[in-house]
Amino acid sequence: MSKELKARIAGILPKVTYFIGYGTGINTIQTAPLFIRKPEQVNAMLWNRFCIHNLAVYVPPQKRPPVAPDEKIGLILKGCDSRAVIQLLQEGIVKREKLYIIGVSCPGMIDISKLQGKIDINRITKAELHEQTLTVLADKAEVAADINDLLYGKCLACEYPNTLIYDEFIGQKTTANPRKGIFDAVTDLEKMSLDQRKAFWEKEFSRCIRCKACRNVCPICYCQNQCLLDTRVPRWTQEQVDTKSNEWFHLIRAFHLAGRCIECGECARVCPVNIPINLLPMKMNKELFDIFGWRAGTKAGEKSPLMDFKLEEEKL
C-alpha cells in the first residue's frame, strides 16, 4: 500500500469507529477484509492486485459491528464495489453521513485460479509482480504470466475502474478500457435453445451444496434473519439439497436481485463448487437494461425502475 494511502487512512481513523480495508490473507496470493480501529494498525493494511473482496458487503448495519448513532465507519471501495453503496443508499439501508469512503482507481484484480494447471495454486509460497508480469513459486516450480491473462472476467469488462462515490480520492483517475461486454456471458447463454439452457442450469443446480455463501457475500442481500429463503413460516424452500430445491432457492434470489445486482461477481467467486451463479441475476439485469436502460448502482439519486413508478407507465 502506498505511503499516501496509509497516511490518509491513519488520518481518517480518529473520525470513524473503525476502518475496513484489506489485510494479509491465508497466503501470499490472497488478502482478507481487515477492520482496524487505531492508527498504529494501519501498517497491516494492504492494497494490491489481490484485493478482490467487495467490502461494501459490510455497509448494511446488520452485517457489521454496530456503531453509536453519532459515529461512522470508514472503508476503501473499488469502482465496482462502490456501485453497491449507491444501490444501498437508494434503498435507504444506510445513510451517507454514516460512511467515510476512500476512492481509488483500480488496475484490475488477479484471478490466481487462472494459473491452475500450470502450477499448484494451493502451494504457492511466493508471488512477485514486476510491471505486467506475475511470477509465482510453488514446490520449487516457477511460473511467470502476463497479468492481462490473469484478470477476473469482470475486470476485463470493467466500465467503472474509479470509485463512483467517495469522500476523498487517492491517486489519479484512470480511463475505462473494457475488452469485452459485461453481458457477454449472458448473451452466450441466451443463444442456447430452451432445452439446452434447462440442461445447463439443472446440471449446475445439481452440484450446488446450498452453503449459501453466494447469498452471504452479496452486498445487496441484507435481509439476514428475515430472509425468505431461511424462514420456516411460510416455508418457501425445502431443507433437503437437491436439484429442484436448489433451483427454487436460486430463482427466488435472482428475482429479488432484479435491477439491484451490481455485477460484482462475488457470488460466483466464493462458490466452493464454481457455479457461475452470478449469471442468473445478470440475466435479470440485462432485461432491465434492455427495457429501461438501467444499471444498478451507477446513478446516485435515481431509483431502480422496479422500485419506482411513473404515472404514464399506467398506459404501457
Ligand code: SF4
Ligand atoms: S471490475 Fe473494475 S473496479 Fe472492479 S476489481 Fe475489476 S477493474 Fe477493479
Ligand code: SF4
Ligand atoms: S455458493 Fe455455490 S454451492 Fe453455495 S449455495 Fe451458492 S451456488 Fe450453491
Ligand code: SF4
Ligand atoms: S448477486 Fe452476485 S454479482 Fe450481484 S451484487 Fe450480489 S454478489 Fe454481486
